[in-house]
Amino acid sequence: MAKRPKVVIIGGGFGGLWAAKALANKPVDVMLIDRKNHHVFQPLLYQVATAVLSPGEIASPIRRILHYAKNIEVILGEVVGFDKENQKVLLDDGSRVDFDHLIVAAGARHAYFGNDHWETWAPGLKTIEDAVDIRRRIFLAFELAERKAALTGEHDPLNFVVIGGGPTGVELAGAIADIARQALKNDFKAIDTTKARVMLFEGSDRVLGTFDSDLSESAKEQLESLGVEVHLNSFVTEIEPGRVKAGDKWVDCEVVLWATGVAASPLGKLLEVETDRAGRVFVEPDLSIPNEKNIFVIGDMASIKQENGDPVPGVSPAAMQMGTATAKNILADIKGKERTNFKYVDKGSMATIGRSKAIAHVFGMKFRGFIAWMLWLFLHVFFLIGFRNKLYVLAEWFWAYLTRERSARLITGDALELRDALVFMGGEEAGRVLDELHKKDRGQPSPK
Ligand SMILES: Cc1cc2nc3c(=O)[nH]c(=O)nc-3n(C[C@H](O)[C@H](O)[C@H](O)COP(=O)(O)OP(=O)(O)OC[C@H]3O[C@@H](n4cnc5c(N)ncnc54)[C@H](O)[C@@H]3O)c2cc1C
CATH class of the missing domain: 3.50.50.60 (FAD/NAD(P)-binding domain)
Known part of the structure; x- marks a missing residue:
């Protein structure tokens, strides 16, 4: 034969x-x-990073997806x-x-445009490991502020910076604002989470620049209505532990997220x-x-x-x-x-901004707000792989919509090590520990 x-x-x-x-x-x-042994539905990664969904709900083993194909061997x-x-x-x-x-x-x-060392302080979102790392940083920032306020009576301002006004940056900024203003507001005793500042820095003159300018403008307004401070024409030129430089101004921040460059x-x-x-x-x-x-x-x-x-x-x-x-x-x-x-x-494009907030340009028509958001939800569930995942994600979204709860609010991994890195060490030492944690998360050996 x-x-x-x-x-x-x-x-x-x-x-x-x-x-x-x-x-x-x-x-x-x-x-x-x-x-990796799994396929990741990347468009929903930010929902893992912001604790609406758990990793298993947006990833499926590749071997399982292709199990029916007698002629396909999957190799790790x-x-x-x-x-x-x-x-x-x-x-x-x-x-x-x-x-x-x-x-x-x-x-x-x-891509970090030749500044790869920034990744330690400003992680990007591409894999499940990235999403869990970002989730840890966001929720740890609130925990550390609460701890400091409970023990000393005061805490540093809770500032979050997102760099890049494309779909991922917009989704992350909108979700963090919602976490601070809604999901956490009744759970902390010593801090007022609603006072957290979420700043989005975008180098060009509009967010979601691939959409028509009226939809971009609507996205900016929807973000601002969630409490996000949108800074346009603002290139971030330096990132250091605890602060970023945008234009000629330094901004203090607890968490920096990188959502630009490919x-x-x-x-x-x-x-x-x-x-x-x-x-x-x-x-x-x-x-x-x-x-x-x-x-x-x-x-x-x-x-x-x-x-x-x-x-x-x-x-x-x-x-x-x-x-x-x-x-x-x-x-x-x-x-x-x-x-x-x-x-x-x-077939068109859409971007979500937050609860009931999105923009969409599909079938030659433009949508904003709730209708765009429903379209976004429907399409993402439709394309998500696996019936079980579709069911779980729908249930999580329904629950989150009703209660504003984010059920996957876990700080996993070495939270205490990370805390030490962020709080008690100087910049270089903290960088080294974060780097090691980062590599450990990705299954790479730590430097000796
Ligand atoms: C956070 C985020 C949000 C997004 N949101 C949207 C959205 O809303 N809508 C949309 O349409 N698109 C979105 N995208 C873009 C979309 O996910 C990508 O365009 C798409 O995944 C590209 O598919 P791909 O097959 O080229 O690469 P990927 O889907 O990235 O797959 C690459 C695969 O190759 C494997 N791999 C890489 N290197 C190696 C190697 N050396 N050896 C073995 N295996 C390797 C990886 O493990 C991975 O499984 C988003 C992307 C991200 C990161």
């Missing part, structure tokens, strides 16, 4: 998973490699390079995996093809890389233009569409048929 073509997929995010689904039970052998492993000439993928333990077709869908992380997976550069400044690979119209028709780069790692000249955005529908399109082209190759060029279908 003739050997079936082998397709290797790197990444079980939106791009890789949708490619795998389209190849399920088709005449190919598929191996999907991911360094970190890809560290390629041997293009011999058609092999290199794993961190030295293993080499053969492929006939390769789909690289390893996504992106946040850097594609370094795997793009390892393919030795041209990339843009963010490390995205310039792909051909069929999403293959130049001169290698059997290697495809998709999702947040790919740089490609739409028919109107705009870049295809780094959003989940684009990654899903690229995954499906690539799988179809591989199957077309096998059948000896022509490939089809990728065409992004933009």
Whole structure:
């Protein structure tokens, strides 16, 4: 019997998973490699970071999602390079995996524009571990203020800074304001949580800059109605323990969150093809890389233009569409048929700001406030993977809507170590401890 073509997929995010689904039970052998055992529904990560949802409600084991596909093997492993000439993928333990077709869908992380050391003080949100780290910082800040106020009668002002006015920054700022003004206000005795300041710094002249300006303006007003201080045209140029510099002013803050800048997976550069400044690979119209028709780069790692000249955005529908399109082209190759060029279908966009607050531009129509928020809720539950997750998330949202409660308000991990780092140590020592905690959370060894 003739050997079936082998397709290797790197990444079980939106791009890789949708490619795998389209190849399920088709005449190919598929191996999907991911360094995590789970697919994360990233659009709801901020709800884990702000304690509405628990990690298990927005993540599912990749193996479980694809269990019905007899031809797909899922492997836990970190890809560290390629041997293009011999058609092999290199794993961190030295293993080499053969492929006939390769789909690289390893996504992106946040970029600190050459200031990687800022990550210790201003974490970004990309993984479940990031979300749990951010949740810990937010709730620990309230605990430490309460402790200080209870023991000494006073505490430092509770200031939260969010850097970046894109969808993640807006969601985080709105949610923290809601936590301070509503969810916690009756639970603390010595501090008034409603006095916490939430500041959003955005370098351009509007938040949610990819939306039309009237929707951006509405988002800003909705944020302000939640109590968020929105600072436009404000670039953050320095981050130090306990303070950030925006423009020429230093602002004291307990918690800083980074919600700007994107850097594609370094795997793009390892393919030795041209990339843009963010490390995205310039792909051909069929999403293959130049001169290698059997290697495809998709999702947040790919740089490609739409028919109107705009870049295809780094959003989940684009990654899903690229995954499906690539799988179809591989199957077309096998059948000896022509490939089809990728065409992004933009179904619109939406962003949530807080309870009953959102903006949406879908089906050519614009929505603000409650209707936009309902649309956002409906779509996110619809696309969430797994019936159990949909049910749990709906139940959590209903409960949170009725009670304003955030049921996942846990400070997990080494809260005391973190407290020591933040409160009792000087800047450098605190940086070292935070760095170690950070690495421990991501399963990386701590520096000796
Ligand atoms: C906080 C946040 C909120 C978002 N909100 C929205 C939203 O509301 N709407 C929207 O449309 N989009 C949203 N996005 C963007 C959307 O999630 C991405 O565009 C989408 O996930 C890209 O899919 P991908 O497959 O390219 O990468 P990802 O989904 O990031 O998947 C990459 C996968 O590759 C794996 N991986 C990476 N490196 C390696 C390696 N070396 N070896 C093995 N495996 C590896 C990772 O573990 C991961 O599973 C959001 C993103 C974030 C971070």
